Structures are given as C-alpha cells and as structure tokens.
Amino acid sequence: MTTLNRPGAPDGHMCGIDVAMEVIGGKWKVLILWALHEHPSRRFGELRRLVPGITEKVLASHLRELEADGVVRRDSYDEVPPRVEYALTEQGVRLNAALGPLADWGRERAVAQRTR
Amino acid sequence: MTTLNRPGAPDGHMCGIDVAMEVIGGKWKVLILWALHEHPSRRFGELRRLVPGITEKVLASHLRELEADGVVRRDSYDEVPPRVEYALTEQGVRLNAALGPLADWGRERAVAQRTR
DNA sequence: CAGAATCCTATCAGATACTG
DNA sequence: CAGTATCTGATAGGATTCTG
Numbered sequence: 001m002t003t004l005n006r007p008g009a010p011d012g013h014m015c016g017i018d019v020a021m022e023v024i025g026g027k028w029k030v031l032i033l034w035a036l037h038e039h040p041s042r043r044f045g046e047l048r049r050l051v052p053g054i055t056e057k058v059l060a061s062h063l064r065e066l067e068a069d070g071v072v073r074r075d076s077y078d079e080v081p082p083r084v085e086y087a088l089t090e091q092g093v094r095l096n097a098a099l100g101p102l103a104d105w106g107r108e109r110a111v112a113q114r115t116r
Numbered sequence: 117m118t119t120l121n122r123p124g125a126p127d128g129h130m131c132g133i134d135v136a137m138e139v140i141g142g143k144w145k146v147l148i149l150w151a152l153h154e155h156p157s158r159r160f161g162e163l164r165r166l167v168p169g170i171t172e173k174v175l176a177s178h179l180r181e182l183e184a185d186g187v188v189r190r191d192s193y194d195e196v197p198p199r200v201e202y203a204l205t206e207q208g209v210r211l212n213a214a215l216g217p218l219a220d221w222g223r224e225r226a227v228a229q230r231t232r
Numbered sequence: 233c234a235g236a237a238t239c240c241t242a243t244c245a246g247a248t249a250c251t252g
Numbered sequence: 253c254a255g256t257a258t259c260t261g262a263t264a265g266g267a268t269t270c271t272g
Contacts, residue, residue, distance in 0.1 A: 016222030017146045017215055025141075027245070030133045044254050055246055060255060081253045082252080091225070098221040099133055101214035106132030109207070143265070160234050171266060176235060197233045198272080237270075244263085251256075 023069045023095070026062050028054050030099060033088065036072065037096045042086045071095050139185045139211070142178050144170050146215060149204065152188065153212045158202045187211050 024030050028051055035050040036042060048059055063086060066072035071092035077083045088096065140146050144167055151166040152158060164175055179202060182188035187208035193199045204212065 015147070015150045016219040016226060017150065019222030019226050020218045021140075021146060021222075024137075030137060031131070034131045034133065056255070057247090057257090058245060061245095076254095082255085084254065095221055098217040101217055102136045103132040105211055105214040106135030106137075110132060110135050171268095172235065173237090173267090174265060177265090192234095198235085200234065233272100235271085238268085239266100240268105241266080242264090244261105246261080247259085249257085249259105252254090 020095070020098070023066075023071060024099075026065065028058060029062055029066060032059070032062055032066065033071070033092065033096050033099070036086060036088050036092070044084055044086070047086065066092075136211070136214070139182070139187060140215075142174075142181065144174060145178055145182060148175070148178055148182065149187070149208065149212055149215070152202060152204050152208070160200055160202070163202065182208075 024033070031051050031054075032047065035047055039046065039050055044059070044063075047063075048054065048056065051059065054062075063072060063074070067074050071089055073087050073089050073092075075085045075087070077085070140149070147167050147170075148163065151163055155162065155166055160175070160179075163179075164170065164172065167175065170178075179188060179190070183190050187205055189203050189205045189208075191201045191203070193201070
C-alpha cells in the first residue's frame with residue numbers, strides 16, 4: 001500500500017478517498033463494477049462483451065483484484081461446460097452507490113463540454 | 117481520450133464515471149483536490165508539503181492537467197519572489213463534493229479493515 | 233519560490249497463443 | 253466456456269539537476 005492515510009489521523013479528517021482509489025484504480029474497474037450492477041448476467045464472457053475493448057487477461061486480473069478487495073464475489077459451479085458467475089458483494093454495492101455522484105458529475109461535464 | 121462513452125448513448129444510461137476517472141486518474145490528483153479544498157494556502161510549496169511524498173515534477177504536471185481539465189485555476193502574481201496560487205474552480209468544487217461519498221466508503225472500509 | 237529538463241524504471245495494459 | 257502463459261509496448265511516476 002502506498003496510502004498516505006495513517007488510520008487514526010490526529011485531526012480527524014483523513015480523506016479516505018485514496019483507499020477507494022486503490023480499489024477502483026484500474027483502467028476498467030469502474031466499468032466492470034457498473035456492468036456487474038446493471039446487468040443480470042455475470043458470466044465471464046458476458047462481462048467481456050459488456051466492457052468492449054477489454055482483453056481477457058485484463059478482465060481476469062481486474063476481477064481477481066476486485067475479489068481480493070472484497071467488492072466482488074466469484075461463484076464457481078463445477079459443471080461441464082464450466083460456469084463461473086461474478087457478483088457484487090455488499091461492500092461492492094455500497095461502493096457502486098458511492099460512485100453515483102461522481103457519475104453525475106461526469107455526465108454533466110460531458111454535456112457541458114458538448115454545448116460550448 | 118480512451119473513453120468508451122459515446123455521448124448520447126442510445127439507452128440513456130451511459131455511466132459518466134469514466135469521464136470523471138480521466139480527470140482524477142492520477143496517483144495524487146484526489147489528494148491535491150482535497151488539499152486545495154481543505155487548506156487555505158494554495159501555494160506550490162504548501163501543496164508539496166500537504167501531499168507528502170509527491171515530487172515537484174509530478175505535482176506540477178498534475179496541476180497542469182487539472183487546470184487543463186477545468187477543475188483548478190492558477191493565479192500567477194508577477195512579483196519577486198514569484199508567487200503562484202492554485203484554487204478549485206466551480207467545477208472543481210462540485211467534483212470534490214461528488215467525491216464525498218467515496219471518501220466515506222473508504223473511511224468505513226479502513227475502519228472495518230482494522231477491526232477484523 | 234516555482235518550476236523546467238532530463239533520464240530512468242516499474243507497472244499496466246494489449247496481442248497472441250494455448251489449456252482444462 | 254473460462255480462463256492461463258508469455259511477450260511486448262506504452263506511460264505514469266520517481267530521482268536528480270538546473271533556472272528565471
């Protein structure tokens with residue numbers, strides 16, 4: 001961790017954003033979270049289609065990191081053909097909700113950009 | 117831009133987060149924004165101290181990018197010794213506000229992490 | 233004081249090919 | 253289908269030195 005936040009900072013307003021940034025700091029991670037939230041189908045192949053442009057390798061590694069960070073759960077069913085499903089954990093759901101205002105900001109900005 | 121959002125997406129729920137991520141996607145950017153919001157002094161040297169670990173080069177380049185993105189304003193006073201002050205623009209203030217919930221999430225997470 | 237210039241390296245992400 | 257393995261290229265970030 002490269003965080004600057006010593007937990008229990010003296011003055012009481014450490015920012016906590018950097019903690020969040022470490023979790024969502026991959027190029028595609030927020031898109032993955034978003035897809036996981038919006039879309040009912042959570043299979044690997046579906047996600048690959050939902051996040052156009054991402055490669056299998058990057059999707060796989062991002063999913064593993066998100067899992068390690070406790071925001072994504074991976075359910076593997078031992079079948080043939082193999083089936084694996086990904087879903088947001090409770091924490092992941094709350095993270096997504098916290099991303100809402102940021103998404104609004106980005107949307108407004110995109111609109112403002114176009115109309116000037 | 118590597119964004120995947122075509123403005124005016126057909127179904128109406130493009131996410132907009134990636135737009136925001138391009139703005140805050142530097143390692144120290146949110147910390148800079150935070151410092152600019154919290155701290156009255158906005159001089160280069162002060163910022164350097166407020167964001168411990170950042171190098172001058174990275175601080176300078178991040179500030180320039182934030183400025184180009186319209187979230188930071190740079191006021192240069194032609195004096196000796198030179199004085200330059202940075203401040204959030206209106207957009208920057210709103211961006212910071214949008215970062216609030218994310219900061220809360222990160223803080224909660226940090227606490228939860230420690231108590232398990 | 234507020235940076236610019238240069239050089240360097242680690243990490244990330246893409247392409248391609250292969251496997252249980 | 254759901255990945256893994258390997259190689260390669262881009263680029264962000266760091267260290268150091270210099271300047272108006």
